Amino acid sequence: MIVMSAGPTTVSREKLDYMMKNSTNTDIDKNYITIHRETEALISKLVNTNAKSFVMLGEAILGLEAACSSLIEEGDRVLVIHNGFFGYGFKYFIEMYGGIPVMLEMDYTKGLNKDILDEYLKKDSDFKFATLVHCETPSGIMNPIDEICSLLQDYGVLSIVDAVSSIGGEFIDFDKFKIDVLIGGSQKCLSVPSGLTLITISETAESIVLNRKTPIKSYYCNFKNHLEKSGSREFPYTMNDSLIYGLNISLKNILDTDYVSIHKEFGERVRNAFIKSGLKLYPKSHFSNTVTTVLLPDNITDVEIVDRMVQKGVFISPGVGHLEGKTIRIGHMGDNLDENMIIETLKALDEVFLEKNIVLECSLTESFMKYNVFF
Numbered sequence: 001m002i003v004m005s006a007g008p009t010t011v012s013r014e015k016l017d018y019m020m021k022n023s024t025n026t027d028i029d030k031n032y033i034t035i036h037r038e039t040e041a042l043i044s045k046l047v048n049t050n051a052k053s054f055v056m057l058g059e060a061i062l063g064l065e066a067a068c069s070s071l072i073e074e075g076d077r078v079l080v081i082h083n084g085f086f087g088y089g090f091k092y093f094i095e096m097y098g099g100i101p102v103m104l105e106m107d108y109t110k111g112l113n114k115d116i117l118d119e120y121l122k123k124d125s126d127f128k129f130a131t132l133v134h135c136e137t138p139s140g141i142m143n144p145i146d147e148i149c150s151l152l153q154d155y156g157v158l159s160i161v162d163a164v165s166s167i168g169g170e171f172i173d174f175d176k177f178k179i180d181v182l183i184g185g186s187q188k189c190l191s192v193p194s195g196l197t198l199i200t201i202s203e204t205a206e207s208i209v210l211n212r213k214t215p216i217k218s219y220y221c222n223f224k225n226h227l228e229k230s231g232s233r234e235f236p237y238t239m240n241d242s243l244i245y246g247l248n249i250s251l252k253n254i255l256d257t258d259y260v261s262i263h264k265e266f267g268e269r270v271r272n273a274f275i276k277s278g279l280k281l282y283p284k285s286h287f288s289n290t291v292t293t294v295l296l297p298d299n300i301t302d303v304e305i306v307d308r309m310v311q312k313g314v315f316i317s318p319g320v321g322h323l324e325g326k327t328i329r330i331g332h333m334g335d336n337l338d339e340n341m342i343i344e345t346l347k348a349l350d351e352v353f354l355e356k357n358i359v360l361e362c363s364l365t366e367s368f369m370k371y372n373v374f375f
Helices: 015-020 030-046 061-073 084-098 116-121 145-156 203-210 225-229 241-255 259-277 300-313 337-355 363-370
Strands: 053-055 077-082 101-104 129-133 158-162 181-185 195-200 290-295 327-331
Touching: 015 241, 030 053, 030 195, 030 241, 030 259, 053 225, 053 241, 053 290, 061 084, 061 129, 061 158, 061 181, 061 195, 061 363, 077 084, 084 101, 084 129, 084 158, 116 145, 129 241, 129 259, 145 158, 158 203, 158 337, 195 203, 195 225, 195 241, 203 225, 259 290, 259 363, 300 337, 337 363
Parallel strands: 077 101, 077 129, 129 158, 158 181
Antiparallel strands: 053 195, 181 195, 290 327
């Protein structure tokens, strides 16, 4: 099967082989502990900071919940800035841990707007922190977190950023962007199997976690357990050495490449193929270079396309949330950035559209192959 979904993504043979090292006792094996702490340092390097990073064992939704669990105390007001499915979803974790979510909705077809946020904060900036998403995977939008987080800091509001579908694919400068908590995942641009959450945290946010008035209402969803053991030979629970080995080699490989330009090139080529074919992209601005979301004609559903693609040996993603049934998504990130894999995917899509009597203005495959990108 060719995996071109919006995550999980393809895992290279090199990483799979590296992950097959003999498992040991991760609490005792000094070599593992060294690799684990090196991996955390590589996460910080990837996002251009000396701030602390740590790894939690669990799929990246764990990080969204743990950020809320660790920072919220009863009655805290939290600004939920949303222009998509996952941005809105922070609301539920905030409520779960006693916070008061205040919703700021922006245009779901465009990137977050700094000016709208500025006008809002002029009237009300009494928030402990704000939540937002870098790449809204369902809609294929890459939000300008540099502008948004910097503005939030000007008003004394901390920021929690879901970067699950962007870390390792888009440029992130944790310090210059003024981010307080950055959440990543192993299964998207990093192309490691699902099961790891990556956290980078500012000194300000760390101080809030360590100096709470009330205990954190969770053990597993708890940053404090990791921060107190940072740099030591101890972990809050038994880690997964295979996944850490895979993440370690993935981070090293990414840091040895111009990964931002590579993702930009493939992103533009895939978007161009769909535009030339006459199909419409869902976003109107701030296109993601890691995932493309395509609107479907009214006479066909995403499930019909996705199921037929599976029969042809290719995984792509259906719509999610308000886009369920209306869109398909191609994940061009991490180890999915293989020209032959993308060509095979587009060939299969060309065939499926033909079978479903959807007439395209030109071949997706040919448009992708002919388009050149110059930087």
